[in-house]
Amino acid sequence: MNYLDLDLDLTEEDIELKSATHRFAKEVMRPIAKELDEMTPEQVIAKDSPFWTFMKKAYELGYHTILIPEPYGGMDLTPKQQAIIYEELAWGSVGLAVALGVASFPSFGASLVAEEVLIEKIIEPFCACKDASIIGCWGITEPDHGSDTLLPFHPIFSDPNIKAQCRAKLDGDEYIISGQKSAWVSCGTISTHCALFCQMDQSMGMAGGAIFAMPLDLPGVSKGAPLNKIGQRDLNQGEIFFDNVRVPKDYLIVGPEAYEAILDITLSATTALMGIFAAGIARAALDETLEYAKNRVQGGKKLIDYPNVQQKLFHMFSKVETTRLIARAAFIYNQNTSTPAEEYSNVAKVYGTQSAFDVCNDAIQIFGGNGLTKEYLIEKLFRDSRAMLIEDGSNDTLAIGGGHKLIHTYPRLD
Numbered sequence: 092m093n094y095l096d097l098d099l100d101l102t103e104e105d106i107e108l109k110s111a112t113h114r115f116a117k118e119v120m121r122p123i124a125k126e127l128d129e130m131t132p133e134q135v136i137a138k139d140s141p142f143w144t145f146m147k148k149a150y151e152l153g154y155h156t157i158l159i160p161e162p163y164g165g166m167d168l169t170p171k172q173q174a175i176i177y178e179e180l181a182w183g184s185v186g187l188a189v190a191l192g193v194a195s196f197p198s199f200g201a202s203l204v205a206e207e208v209l210i211e212k213i214i215e216p217f218c219a220c221k222d223a224s225i226i227g228c229w230g231i232t233e234p235d236h237g238s239d240t241l242l243p244f245h246p247i248f249s250d251p252n253i254k255a256q257c258r259a260k261l262d263g264d265e266y267i268i269s270g271q272k273s274a275w276v277s278c279g280t281i282s283t284h285c286a287l288f289c290q291m292d293q294s295m296g297m298a299g300g301a302i303f304a305m306p307l308d309l310p311g312v313s314k315g316a317p318l319n320k321i322g323q324r325d326l327n328q329g330e331i332f333f334d335n336v337r338v339p340k341d342y343l344i345v346g347p348e349a350y351e352a353i354l355d356i357t358l359s360a361t362t363a364l365m366g367i368f369a370a371g372i373a374r375a376a377l378d379e380t381l382e383y384a385k386n387r388v389q390g391g392k393k394l395i396d397y398p399n400v401q402q403k404l405f406h407m408f409s410k411v412e413t414t415r416l417i418a419r420a421a422f423i424y425n426q427n428t429s430t431p432a433e434e435y436s437n438v439a440k441v442y443g444t445q446s447a448f449d450v451c452n453d454a455i456q457i458f459g460g461n462g463l464t465k466e467y468l469i470e471k472l473f474r475d476s477r478a479m480l481i482e483d484g485s486n487d488t489l490a491i492g493g494g495h496k497l498i499h500t501y502p503r504l505d
């Protein structure tokens with residue numbers, strides 16, 4: 092791989108990690124993602140599906156523990172290395188990269204508080220798992236609550252009139268959880284564990300939430316059907332229902348007293364991560380387009396020789412590079428602080444995913460009619476990137492959240 096990275100401080104280890112992950116993305120993820128894209132949601136998760144081949148190989152290589160600190164069995168990566176690896180995985184397939192990312196979510200959430208019992212019951216078994224038999228998910232959105240679950244410190248978040256559909260209440264040494272999470276929970280129908288975000292103190296509105304890192308084999312948990320959608324078809328999604336589920340206190344990560352602060356820290360990482368995924372998929376589209384334009388002859392010339400094609404490619408390249416710069420910077424900054432600047436993560440996600448979608452759209456234009464066919468990867472990248480404008484927070488509302496924070500916290504020199 093001959094790939095320029097503007098970061099002059101990349102170490103030999105960083106570059107080796109990038110090359111190794113790129114090989115995995117190219118040789119394992121790309122062909123499997125293509126197969127899965129053409130299957131029904133039920134076939135994607137069937138026992139003999141290539142989805143499991145991917146997951147098992149990824150777990151064997153430790154890619155499920157990218158976000159987990161080394162003392163608990165994680166990969167021992169710097170935030171920059173995490174960003175580098177996730178970009179490559181998203182280059183392979185953004186849907187599969189998301190599946191791997193959310194698989195670690197209960198453990199990632201638990202690592203933020205690092206209680207002994209959570210380390211022992213949740214994090215260590217997950218890190219030690221090599222066969223993808225432990226899969227996590229992130230259940231935050233609900234049928235009636237999408238965007239409003241992702242706006243910590245916005246006035247809407249403290250409105251006591253807004254009642255969540257999934258709630259927990261204390262009963263002795265256990266919490267009783269009832270309600271449901273949306274059909275959008277990634278890995279929702281195949282997960283064994285959930286980082287569950289639910290409401291505990293209704294008088295505080297959404298801010299009165301709690302986060303559990305809990306197993307899903309408890310009585311009263313059930314799952315919906317896998318969701319059928321236009322993009323990221325290799326990513327399983329579906330509802331989770333909780334019918335008076337009794338969860339031991341040990342699985343609580345945080346209650347209403349610090350929910351908003353921990354959510355802010357969590358979102359500052361996951362939102363920036365979406366920007367990193369955007370850099371990966373946008374680069375994939377640029378790579379495909381460069382290759383195509385160098386070979387396609389039209390009007391007696393190669394497409395690459397037309398100035399308007401060169402110009403379009405330049406703008407696509409600009410979007411890939413600027414997305415990586417802001418997303419990597421926001422991710423690294425926010426991984427290194429307990430007072431995150433979430434607005435930068437929102438820029439990374441909103442700017443990055445819009446750029447990725449624009450790059451995929453421009454790519455189709457350069458491919459001409461061929462870009463619309465199933466013969467070329469570009470139509471899949473277009474569909475996958477479209478989903479990213481909504482995934483992990485609609486860009487419209489993330490801009491509202493980011494704008495609100497900007498108005499109230501942006502530092503001024505004078």
Ligand SMILES: Cc1cc2nc3c(=O)[nH]c(=O)nc-3n(C[C@H](O)[C@H](O)[C@H](O)COP(=O)(O)OP(=O)(O)OC[C@H]3O[C@@H](n4cnc5c(N)ncnc54)[C@H](O)[C@@H]3O)c2cc1C
Pocket residue numbers: 193228229230231232233236237238239241247272273275276277278323478479481482483484485486487488491
């Ligand atoms: C591929 C994918 C993966 C996902 N993975 C997960 C997951 O793992 N776990 C999980 O819990 N969820 C997941 N989601 C759900 C995702 O977070 C939500 O879809 C997203 O937050 C938007 O919520 P919604 O779909 O309910 O849209 P809504 O909240 O209904 O918003 C729809 C539109 O209404 C407008 N709008 C909404 N609220 C406001 C407001 N306050 N002010 C102004 N305009 C507003 C905006 O234009 C917005 O785009 C995923 C979604 C996708 C597409």
